[in-house]
Amino acid sequence: MAKPSMLHTNGTRIPIDLSKHVIPRGEVYIIDDRCKECSLCVEFCPKDILEMSERYNKKGYKLPQMIDSRADECIACSFCEDICPELAIYVEEEVAV
Amino acid sequence: MTKPVLTGKHFLYGNHACAEGALAAGCTFFGGYPITPSSEIAERMARRLPEIGGIFLQMEDEIASITAILGASATGAKVMTATSGPGLSLMLEGIGLGIMEELPCVIVNVQRGGPSTGLPTLVGQQDMMQARWGSHGDYAIIAYSPFSPQECFDLMITAFNAAEKYRTPVIFLSDEVIGHMHERVDIPDKAEINSQLISRPMFNGNGAEYLPFLPNENLVPEFAPPGAGHAIRMTGLTHDDAGKTEVNSQRQEILVPRLKEKIERHVEDITLFEEFHVDDAETVVITYGITARCAKGVIGDLRKENIKIGMLRLISIWPFPDYLIKDLMTRVKNIIVPEINLGQIVREIQRCATDDVQITPINYAGGSLPGYEDLYTKIKEKCNDH
Amino acid sequence: MTTKAQTNGKKLKHPIDKYIRKDSYPNIWCPGCGIGIALQAFIKGVNIAEIEWNKVVVVSGIGCTGRVHMYLNTDCYHTTHGRPIPFAIGLKLMRPDLKVVVFSGDGDLFAIGGNHFIHAARRNMPIHVIAINNFNYGMTGGQGGPTTPTKAKSTTTPLGNYEHPFNIPSLAASCGATYVSRWTTMDIRRLKFSIAESLQKDGFTCVEVISPCPVSYGKTNQIGDVCDEMTYYMEAEELKPPNWFTYEASNPDDISLGLKTKIPVGKFVDIDKKNFFDMYQEIYSDHHTKGRASLPTKTMETEG
Numbered sequence: 058m059a060k061p062s063m064l065h066t067n068g069t070r071i072p073i074d075l076s077k078h079v080i081p082r083g084e085v086y087i088i089d090d091r092c093k094e095c096s097l098c099v100e101f102c103p104k105d106i107l108e109m110s111e112r113y114n115k116k117g118y119k120l121p122q123m124i125d126s127r128a129d130e131c132i133a134c135s136f137c138e139d140i141c142p143e144l145a146i147y148v149e150e151e152v153a154v
Numbered sequence: 155m156t157k158p159v160l161t162g163k164h165f166l167y168g169n170h171a172c173a174e175g176a177l178a179a180g181c182t183f184f185g186g187y188p189i190t191p192s193s194e195i196a197e198r199m200a201r202r203l204p205e206i207g208g209i210f211l212q213m214e215d216e217i218a219s220i221t222a223i224l225g226a227s228a229t230g231a232k233v234m235t236a237t238s239g240p241g242l243s244l245m246l247e248g249i250g251l252g253i254m255e256e257l258p259c260v261i262v263n264v265q266r267g268g269p270s271t272g273l274p275t276l277v278g279q280q281d282m283m284q285a286r287w288g289s290h291g292d293y294a295i296i297a298y299s300p301f302s303p304q305e306c307f308d309l310m311i312t313a314f315n316a317a318e319k320y321r322t323p324v325i326f327l328s329d330e331v332i333g334h335m336h337e338r339v340d341i342p343d344k345a346e347i348n349s350q351l352i353s354r355p356m357f358n359g360n361g362a363e364y365l366p367f368l369p370n371e372n373l374v375p376e377f378a379p380p381g382a383g384h385a386i387r388m389t390g391l392t393h394d395d396a397g398k399t400e401v402n403s404q405r406q407e408i409l410v411p412r413l414k415e416k417i418e419r420h421v422e423d424i425t426l427f428e429e430f431h432v433d434d435a436e437t438v439v440i441t442y443g444i445t446a447r448c449a450k451g452v453i454g455d456l457r458k459e460n461i462k463i464g465m466l467r468l469i470s471i472w473p474f475p476d477y478l479i480k481d482l483m484t485r486v487k488n489i490i491v492p493e494i495n496l497g498q499i500v501r502e503i504q505r506c507a508t509d510d511v512q513i514t515p516i517n518y519a520g521g522s523l524p525g526y527e528d529l530y531t532k533i534k535e536k537c538n539d540h
Numbered sequence: 541m542t543t544k545a546q547t548n549g550k551k552l553k554h555p556i557d558k559y560i561r562k563d564s565y566p567n568i569w570c571p572g573c574g575i576g577i578a579l580q581a582f583i584k585g586v587n588i589a590e591i592e593w594n595k596v597v598v599v600s601g602i603g604c605t606g607r608v609h610m611y612l613n614t615d616c617y618h619t620t621h622g623r624p625i626p627f628a629i630g631l632k633l634m635r636p637d638l639k640v641v642v643f644s645g646d647g648d649l650f651a652i653g654g655n656h657f658i659h660a661a662r663r664n665m666p667i668h669v670i671a672i673n674n675f676n677y678g679m680t681g682g683q684g685g686p687t688t689p690t691k692a693k694s695t696t697t698p699l700g701n702y703e704h705p706f707n708i709p710s711l712a713a714s715c716g717a718t719y720v721s722r723w724t725t726m727d728i729r730r731l732k733f734s735i736a737e738s739l740q741k742d743g744f745t746c747v748e749v750i751s752p753c754p755v756s757y758g759k760t761n762q763i764g765d766v767c768d769e770m771t772y773y774m775e776a777e778e779l780k781p782p783n784w785f786t787y788e789a790s791n792p793d794d795i796s797l798g799l800k801t802k803i804p805v806g807k808f809v810d811i812d813k814k815n816f817f818d819m820y821q822e823i824y825s826d827h828h829t830k831g832r833a834s835l836p837t838k839t840m841e842t843e844g
Contacts, residue, residue: 088552093571100767101726116566139584139728140770142576143566144554183634185626204824209633214659218626221619225599225630228617233630251620380597380615380631381638385561389609389618398564399610 083133083148085123091145094118098137098146104130107137121146158206159344166339168332169236171303172262173198174339175310176234178347181260182208183233185222187215187241190274191330192264195236216241220248220261227257228388230354230379232314236262239281240271242288242325249323250289253413255388256367256375258317258354260310262326264333267520277330278520279443279494283501285325286472292410294417296424297325297472299442303337309426309469315352316424320416321374327471329494331444331523357384367409368395373416418473425478426469431457435464437488437537440479440503442468445492448524452533461537471499479506490536492516492524559583559593561613568607570678572758572766574725574751575605578672579612581728581749582643585735591639597631598641599624601648604679605672608643622652625660628667636817639668639739646673647685650706654686661715661744664815668738669746671708674753682756689799693760708748709808710792713785718743720785720809722795724750724773727805734807743815750803761799773803780806 072078085107092114099107099121110122123131133150158177166174173195176184184199196212203210209226213219216237223233237245242263252259267273268280281288285297296316300306306328317324357364357376361383367375375395378384387397392409394400417424430450432438439449446467456463466482468475479502483489487510491500500515507513514536518524560583569575586596596614600606602621609616619627624642632640642649649657649671660667676694677683684694684701687708691700712720719741723731731749738745752758752769763769784790785808795804814822 086550086552088554091566093566095572095766097572097766097770101770118571136728138555139580139732140577140726141580142569142573144556144560144576144580145566147554183630185630211629211633213626213629214655217623218629218656218659221623221626222630222633224619225617225627225632226634227630228627229631229634231634247620248623251623255617379635380617381595381635383594384615385613386615387609387618388616390620391618399607 081133082129082151083131083135084151085131085137085146085148087120087122088145089114089120090116091143092118092120093143093145094120095142096121097140097142101140102137103134104132106131156205157344159341159347161341161343164339164341165336166303167194168300168303168306168328168335168337169194169264170198171306171339172236172310172326172328172333173202174341175307176260176314177202177206178307178341178344179311179314180232180351181234181314182206182231183223183226184208184210184235185213185219185226185233186235187213187219187237189216189238189241191266191333192236192238192241192262194333195262195264216244217248220245221251223259224248224252224255224257227252227259228255228380230377232258232318234260234262236264238264238266238274239268239278239284242281242284246288247290249295250291250293251390252323253289253293253295254390256321256413257323258321259323260313260317260326261323262328265327265329273521275330276521277444277494277523279327279329279445280498280520282327282471282493282495282498285327286474292414294414295325295472296320296322296417296470297327298426298469299327299471300332300469301443301446301467302332303335304339305469306332307339307341311347311350312426315350318354319352319374320372320420321354321377322417325472327443329444365395366397367393369412369416373412373419421473421475422477424470424473425475427475427478428467428469430465430467432464432466432482434462435486436462437464437490438482438486439463439465439490439492439533440468440499441465441492442471442499445494445524448526448529449492449533451526452530455530456534456537461534463533463537468499474502476506479503483507483511487511488536489513490516490533492518492529492533494518494520494524556580556583559613560611564610567611569604570755572752572754573604574674574749574753574766575608575672577725577728578670578731578749578751579608581732582641582670582735583612584732585739588732588736589739591739595637596639596641598643599628599631600642601644601653602679603645603648603677604674605643605645606648622648623656624648625653625656625667625669629660629665632665632667641739642667642669644669644671645678646671646675646687647677650686650708650711658711658715661712661717661746664716664718664743664813666742666815666817667744669744670735671746671748672751673708673748674751674757676753676757678753678756682760687797689797692757692799694757695760705797707792707796708746709785709795712746713809714792716744716813717746717809718811718813718815719745719807721807722748722750722805724777724803724805725752726770726773727777737807737810743813750797763800772800776801776803778802778804780804780808782807783810785809
């Protein structure tokens, strides 16, 4: 369920059926061995939920990861998935219970 | 005219006979570019192919022509193009692609005087070596040389068969005189021709298992068309049996010798020749194409003077039949090689010779046929010398 | 923190894994190269357009982009430099049922292959060109090419390019293409929908994809790393209205590209015109059957 803090409060109109909408939540997966540390996913995630980790893959490239404190804010937009040249990151939309 | 096979007796241009031979062999695509003296082949195909449900397309240049016919061949079709020397020079890279991707096609070269623009409307036999060595890299090729419009018809069927059987480009070395000569051409029944036609070996198994370049016992891979779920990979880069690029010397050592061996191992199967008074000959004229027509008359007349001379006419030129020439040279020590070039096939013959064999080239730079008097004098002189 | 997948041992499977040759990954392209982005957009575009993958045949030329044949899990033909278009034409003429796509780079398609491009567009041959434009010859080390912007540096224009580059959309449009668009690799959503649209056109289509080449072009021209370059794309893009390129009204120069200047993107041409087969059929209606798919060879059973 969308948290009030995520909504714009600068005068943007709020839909009256907002409570009926569920903002999707996503889980990001990294296929380690394909990543080449281009960092496009980290740079362009619209919700800034990714960061570079300290983990390396076999080729010595640093891998991205979801930021611990922001993991819940992934909205499964799949921008990271689409922008990755290596097919090394993908998103699965979590189904709300 | 709606039949691919025009059974019957005809009075045909060599170039038109060539086109009819291709249609009889099952050709369904011609992609080409006009060039004298081969344009009549394109023009005939432009008219005939749509009649039989095939496609003719004039491409924007010769490079597009050779590449388009390879693309069409990749679907399984029997394909050809026709050109002359300058066009063949442009097609050489494409021929290399056809060799690497093992795509059958027939390329007719109606030879003219060269080099460069040369003598566009006049005869030459100057691309014989180019057919073998023109493209870069190591490879072998099949090439034929007709000497009459009838042979233009028959030999095109042979050329298509060889292309399919060995999955290779085949070069058809005609020339301007043969191309423009009108002679009788007998075209047999369709059934008779069809019984001789060969198609490339086809893959019959499960889609997932298909390896586009896995050679069979003849060193030829089985073919599968696109659109059938095989996820075919074809590339001009050195590759493995699956078509996967593998750029290293180990893979090169496997692939490239196989491509060459694929042709050269079968030299006896491919070789075609004609012998004229060779049995008891002390001198043999080895020649091909239109020059053989000129030489034949001379030899006939020399025989009437009781000179023991014969002619070996090469019908297939490549792979060069070393075995045939070497065998001849065990019996005949005086060889004469007239060509309308400055010495090309003679070099192959010299390569086969032992020290006791005398080989005399008779060369013409191009533009006209060897004159009877000239050829007669030069050949007779060599018979007397010996 | 590791992703959940590592902690619960879930098997990782990218949504488009079945369309690529997984065993060939990681691919040969440099870190930050945009070709992989275009490839993913293409795969997703085919799926959006609901085209049967069995019928998708990709022909590529020589160069970094040409190497797609190593990664796509469909029929792929890799030709000589500059020649994917005539090869694609041969395939399409004999198998009009196939969806024939040419996936190649700026040098392959517009320098050595330029003649084939303009004639295929002229004929309105129904093949689909996806032109990855990274403004240089990447594979061979960063030489300049026909799309290198004026003043841009490359290994063969070390002091800056002294030529005008091609304006690919205007070239394609003026030669007769029926669908022409340009996007950057930042425009991933519009790109995949545009590719889907182009694949559904029954004529010659050209989708230009501006792509980063951080290791050669980007570095030589101090564009920064791929994140900098993609930020530049995002900021420099100017979306033109659909079907912008009508010959009477527009000036082709308005959509030209320069070094670090604005990047006009959009769907410039989307028209309907008789394609090659339509025109051929009009002349040869008695002789030739449109859409002929059978040939004198055996057709294989499709898998699955």
